[in-house]
Amino acid sequence: MARDLVRLSDVAKAAGVSQGTASNVFSRPDLVRPEVRERVHQTARDLGYAGPDPRGRLLRAGKSNAIGVATAEPLSYFFEDPFARVLMQGISEACDARGAGLALVSARNSERLSWNIQSALVDGFVLLCIENGEKLVELTRERQLPFVALALGKPDDTISAIGVDDYAGAQMAARHLAQLGHRRFGILGLELDDAHEGPVGSAEIAAATFSTARDRAYGYFEELALYGIDRETIPIYETRSTAESVRRGLDYILTTGERPTAILAMSDRVAMFALEILAERGLSVPDDISIVGFDGVPEAATVSPPLTTVVQPIAEIGRRAVKTILEHEGGVHRESLPLELLVRNSTAAPRARS
Structure with missing residues (x-):
């Protein structure tokens, strides 16, 4: 049998399985026993059948004209998180302007994530490296397609990335409060590591897996030190960006030493939960x-009181990520976009003690 004429049905027959089972080996391997998977793969190799190419006709034409947005978070993250919603707005606008499609790629299970990355009909990926960032990068590199990392946990100059200077943004926030006269602070942080929550100190911050939280903490510390504030006097609670964890964080901050007059929240989502609590x-x-x-999400303007925040150009980050992929000419593209402090009604000079 000519190798280029081998079909899935030929593989199934030679391996002694149904065509449906053979199809599952390539498309849904978790449904097939390991020994059957190996037999089918070996038969396919012997016959010269490489498996169904999910890109098929599109790749033979050259381009699929679509962008994949990948994360190890649940799909609900794209719709529930304020930052992710604005980012997706920017990505969608850029795709619409270029007539490109958009695919959301997500799976909590690492095996499914691998399959979803490998099978996505896209020309490149935007990676939201909130969790499992290194795994996302590894899987995407295997596709040999262009990709851009956003919120990458660890600095890596070999990876294309678009973002902001978290350190400088944190300095803006701390400077604003210090110039208002605040000297007692608490920090509601973001994740330093996977699956961790609770009070943290200098050692935990220095050993952080995720650079976003670490850089924002260091930015706060550096700026407040200029006003004579020792970092060791600032209670810090690493939240999971949920209402429950922010509540626990406030319990800790408000009862550790003298009550602070100002709180630095590492995201608008965390800050808005704190306002309610x-x-x-x-x-x-x-x-x-x-x-x-920190972020500048639209909801921050509508809470009571409207939130003072460090604004990053979230939608523009998404638009530039799409441009980087669709105009990819090889090489690494790294870009840091400007931040600004937007002062609203959630900040004021500390009230004088009676």
């Missing part, structure tokens, strides 16, 4: 406690 406890923002977020 502080209101429940009868604490007024900004009269009792000022709070500054």
